[in-house]
Amino acid sequence: MRNLCRQFAGWLESEPSGLTETWRAHLESCAACRALWQQEQAYRALLRQVRSEPVPACQLRWEAIALRLQTRPQRRILWAPRLAWGLGMMLAVGVAIGLWFQTTPRTQNPDSAVRLSQRESASPERTELRWRSAGSEAHPFAAEPVLTEPKPTHSDGEPEASPEAVPEARTRIARAPEPASMRGAVRPPTTQITMLAPEPIVPLGDTPQTEYLPVRYGEPAAAAVVAGGMPSKTQHAMEGVDENAIICSF
Amino acid sequence: MNRAGTVAMDDFASGLAYPTLSDEQLVARAKEGDTDALETLFVRYRQPVFRLVYRSVGNADDAEDIVQEVFLKAFERLHTFREQSRFSTWLMRIALNLCTDRARAQKRHAELLQREAGYKLAWMTHPNPPEPEEVVQQNAFHEAFYTALNRLPEHHRQLIVMRDLEEMEYEQMAEILNTTVGGVKLRVMRARRAFKAVLEPLLRQIGEIE
Known part of the structure; x- marks a missing residue:
């Protein structure tokens, strides 16, 4: 039921x-x-009763509508093109930000560290380094100097956290990518070149006597040749520290 | 809505420029800037739109204001009419939207006044109180019906007006409300349940039902 x-x-x-x-x-x-x-x-x-009740006739006249249409300001839809423009701009900004993040170097990357350091050094006291190799216009491995600060380490090999402990006068020159023409060629046994230089590095052109960073690949004699003279005291002092060091004298 | 015969008679009686053209032809001409076409459309749909709005708001003056706004809005935005639906449907949709806007504004206004008066204005709980001269003419059934109708939410009220008072087809309602026929049927059913729930105590008061 x-x-x-x-x-x-x-x-x-x-x-x-x-x-x-x-x-x-x-x-x-x-x-x-x-x-x-x-x-x-x-x-x-x-x-049925409500439906049967007469609805009054509409008293509106066309003249009133026509007059209002003439006098009323035209209200075109302005938001549509503005919305499209705004969305387009937002898309462009989004793409730009995405590309920026994609191309911005990370600090862990030596290349990016160099760029950061170069950016930081973009000051009135900006230092320029000019490289000269013995007998040639440019050294094949030094086409793009890459400068990074070495991480100071504890005795147990862990990296030092304190920035104050970083030696001021030491910079490490990481190797640039090997050009295709040099593949297979005999090259010095060094895999890492270290530049030791006292601070501050004198900007080029500020002094009448232009000085160049000497470059050495393992041998003190070669470094002396590159430096354009006899090895300096600094060079001699550092000889025992690192065989692969580049000794800079000024 | 049996307005076809009335529409044709109105068109001829008012000496319109294009009494025989279809809505589509008139809309095409109106889009090209032909004001005679606009006038023909206005005369053709003035009364049907007014009926719907009047049933919804229950007041002739308010209904005329809304109808005027409906046609102004429609003619100003005629270039946006894509002709995916009938012109009459598009017009009714604008009318219902404006009715909804008005009901919301009225509700906000009433709430504001109530708040200012410390919620002592009991008569304002009815969004469309019947006018005194109309009350004299109306019988008890009529009053009970419109009282119950005015107590409904706007979306329910529109459905009752369209289906039960204006006797619109479900297909046309679906077009106007931009939904499916099944969806409209369901919504009408819910609106009727809500309406009867409000109406029943009122009819019981006047002794119409036990």
Whole structure:
């Protein structure tokens, strides 16, 4: 019976035009459904009555609309092109930021460290380094000088955390990528070249006597040749420290 | 809505420039700047739009204001009408949106006044109180019906007006409301349940139902 009552309620909501014999028989035996049916009939009667009431005629005249159309400022949709322009700008900025992040060097990368140090040195006291190799215009391995500060280490080999402990006068020159023409050629056994120079490095052109960084590949004599004279005291002093060091004298 | 015959008679009676052109042809001409086409469209749909709005707001003056705004908005934005639906549907959609906007504004205004008056203005709980002269004319059923209708949320009220008062087809309602026929049927069913829940105590008061 309850199922039938539920079906009847659903049937009422489907806007039926009239009672069928099945439902008429059900209503005779079910007071709840009969009350529902009466409510539905009252609702429909009310709707018919309201619908039959006349709706007043619209008194609006075309002249009023035409006048308003002429006097009203044109309200074109201005936000659409602005929105498109704004979205385009946002996209361009997003792409630019993405590219910047992609191309910006990381500090762990020696190349980027050099760029950072170069950026930091972009000051009035900017130091320029000029390289000269013996008998040639440019050294094949020094095409792009790469300067990094060596990390000071503890006795157990762990890197020193304190920046004050970093020696001021030491810079390490990492090797530039090997050009294709030099592949397979015999080269000095050194794999890491270290430059030792006192601070400050005198900027080129500030003094009448131009000085160059001497470059040495392992042999003190070669370093002296590169330096354009005899090895200096500093060079001699550092001889025992690092065979692969480049001794700079000024 | 059985407005086709009325529309044609209105067109001829007012001496319009294009009484026989279809809506699509009139819209095309109006987009080219033909004001006679605009006038024909206005005369053709003035009363149908007014009926819908009047049923929704229950006041002739307010309804005329809204109808004027409907046509101004429609004609100003006619270039945006893509003709994916009928012009009449597009017009009705604008009308219903404006009715919704007005109902919201009215509700906000009433709440503001109530707050200022310390919530002592009980008569303002009805968004569209019947005017005194109308009350005299209305019988108890009419009053109960519109009282219940005005107590409904705007989205339910519009559905009752469209389906039960204006007897719109479900297909047209689906177009206007930009949804499916099944969706509209479901929404109408819910609106009716809500409406009957409000209406039943009022009808019981006047002794219409036991």
